[in-house]
Amino acid sequence: MPFVTLDDRTVAYRLLGGDTQPLLLLAHPLGMSQAVWDSVITPLTRRFRVLTWDLPGHGASAGWPAARGEITPAALAAEALALADLAGAERFHFAGTSIGGVIGQQLLSAHPERLYSATLTNTGAVIGSAEMWQTRADRVRSEGLAAMSAEIVPRWFAPASVEVDPALAAGWRVAMSRNEAESYALMCEMLGRHSFVGRLGANAGEATQAVPLTLIGGSEDGATPPATLAALAEECGAEAPTIFEGVGHVPSLEAPARLVELLLTRLSPAASKAQGVDLATGMETRQAVLGADHVARAAQQATSLDRPFQQMITRLAWGELWSDPDLDHRERSMITTAILAALGREELVLHLKTAKRIGLSEAELRQVLMHVAVYAGVPAANHAFGLAKQHGWGG
Secondary structure: OOEEEEOOEEEEEEEEOOOOOOEEEEEOOOOOOHHHHHHHHHHHOOOOEEEEEOOOOOOOOOOOOHHHOOOOHHHHHHHHHHHHHHOOOOOEEEEEEOHHHHHHHHHHHHOHHHEEEEEEEOOOOOOOOHHHHHHHHHHHHHHOHHHHHHHHHHHHOOHHHHHHOHHHHHHHHHHHHOOOHHHHHHHHHHHHHOOOOOOOHHHOOHHHHHOOEEEEEEOOOOOOOHHHHHHHHHHHOOOOOEEEOOOOOOHHHHOHHHHHHHHHHHHOOOHHHHOOOOHHHHHHHHHHHHOHHHHHHHHHHOOOOOHHHHHHHHHHHHHHHOOOOOOOHHHHHHHHHHHHHHHOOOOHHHHHHHHHHHOOOHHHHHHHHHHHHHHHOHHHHHHHHHHHHHOOOOO
16 A cells, blocks of 8 residues: 655555546545445446545544644645645546545535546535534543444444444444544544535535536435435535435445446546537547647647547547547557557557557557457568567567
8 A cells, every 4th residue: 555745644545547547536434444445446447547545543544743733624625636636637536425525525615626526425514513523522532432433333334234244343343443533533523613504506616516516325324314415415506316225324335336336327428428528528538548748749730631630539539439438448458459450550659659658568468469460460460569569568
């Protein structure tokens, strides 16, 4: 697991998936860790580059420094933005559960220009009451998280889930007890102090309202019940939340397949199947795959003769095809390389470079070209192998 120092505090994170895929940040609930996303990461990395991290004093991240005072949604959102910067992403998708959803609301209200979309699960514009959170903070400081975990953890899951898998709650009691009590208490106090009522939807700017928003809840969630999600939807002017039946506070643990399916559906280019992808979407994908410098050079070299052609291939090749989530960028790279090698097209050189940029292994490229030899002819494959070696492939 990699670590990074942000404002003199060590933060544990994971960054998985192809470098050319759009970035998706996942923020975990209070008292838990980035491990809540383990069951959803693999299927999500087919479409996204996924970044998860541990909140202050949680998991493997260092606690909140006393010298920095209180924790605020702005401070937690700033860490999320710093991690996105570390990944080299100007914009990203965001999904967060519970306090992770509070971070998402802060990003929506203060940094909407950084978001492709926001998915908020099991959260609210207001969660609980100031008195409740202060009481919990005081008890955590005096009794410790290990003692409190017996009371708190069972509320996270639907009773049926714990009955089927008793180790689910037992394991998360252990995990919660290992977090730092003071950082947990500071975040309890943050939830009691801060509200996003009046800061979202019609009360926010046009940029915030333009960010596609998905709300998700659980029918068995006692901490943020469906009514809390409905109130947040009204606050945001968003469509009604999707409520997972038989699920408690953490859908990534109780219903990972349903959560993945919904995320892949909502975060994919919505227009691709219905009305076509716009030029901007195609351009973003083209820049991610080929590199911004290459695309800029191509744009500079375009004239009145071929500029409409460049726009057409950006919409069709890079929008309709490479932006479609049915295949990931690695799979499309292999397909494209094989076709260009079989046809002997000069654009093969560009896509051999692209394959290396995307992260295809030498073994994968070898298999692609061996398929070309069998199905399109040895001379075509021999030519492609030669070009590949000229452009850095092979030891």
